[in-house]
Amino acid sequence: MITIGKVTKPHNRKGEVKCLILSDFPERFLELDRVFLENEEDIKRMHVENVRFHKDYAIVKFAEVNSMNEAEKLRGHFIKIPAHEAVELPEGHFFIHDLIGIDVYTDTGEYLGQLEDINTTGSNDIYIVRKGKKEILLPAIHDVVKEIDLESKKMIVHIIEGLID
Numbered sequence: 001m002i003t004i005g006k007v008t009k010p011h012n013r014k015g016e017v018k019c020l021i022l023s024d025f026p027e028r029f030l031e032l033d034r035v036f037l038e039n040e041e042d043i044k045r046m047h048v049e050n051v052r053f054h055k056d057y058a059i060v061k062f063a064e065v066n067s068m069n070e071a072e073k074l075r076g077h078f079i080k081i082p083a084h085e086a087v088e089l090p091e092g093h094f095f096i097h098d099l100i101g102i103d104v105y106t107d108t109g110e111y112l113g114q115l116e117d118i119n120t121t122g123s124n125d126i127y128i129v130r131k132g133k134k135e136i137l138l139p140a141i142h143d144v145v146k147e148i149d150l151e152s153k154k155m156i157v158h159i160i161e162g163l164i165d
Contacts (some may be wrong), residue, residue, distance in 0.1 A: 001036060002086055002097055004028065005079035010071035011059050016050075017071050019058045019079060025087045029058045037077035044077075094148060104129045104138075104155045107146055112136055115155065127155075136164060 004023040011018045021029070032048040047063040060079075065071050086095065096118050104112045104127070113131030118140075125140035138144055138157055147156040 001038075001080040002083050002095065003078045003080050004035075005058060007037065007060075007074045007077045007079065008057070009075055010068045013068050014061065015065035015067050015071045016059050016061045017065070017074055018054075019060050021056065021058055022079075023087075026053065026058065028087055029053075029060070032081070036080045037074060038080055039077045043080075094150070098150055099127075099148070099155075102148070102150075102153045102155050104157060107156055107158045112157070138163070 005019040005021050007017045008020050009018050010016070019029075023029075029048075029051045032051065034045060034047050037044045037046055044064075046065075048060060049063045050061040052059050062074075065074065089095065099115055099118065102115045104115055106112060111131070113129045113134065113136065115127050116130040116135075117128040119126040119128065127138040127140055127145075129136040129138060143160060144157050144163070145155065146158050147154075149155075
């Protein structure tokens, strides 16, 4: 399952909910028939009746929810879809969940650690690589990231001058 959104609060008395979009493809919400809502306690299968957008949020009406009280119970649930329903990415682009945990090596063969997290910034993502207590921040740019092989779970990077102490 991959996460594409999060219910933030009820939107009106008809049972709509306001959802933070956690996807680079907000338009995908318009094509949803059913989703899974998950929190720490349970997972629910829900049918999407209607979607519209307001600013950076999706306003979603689930067929199973018809009041503000019912919508309130969904606050904080993550909206998930099966991984096989993910949007097909262009060549050279990857989902964050596919990159987390990948082993990172320099182009000279030195093991740097595992990709632990990704910070998204305005200009480029920052890959956080950890080996024990040592943390390395790598910009996700073509000059640094040379190869990503999801099958072997391996990333090859070129360390440019000044990147690592």
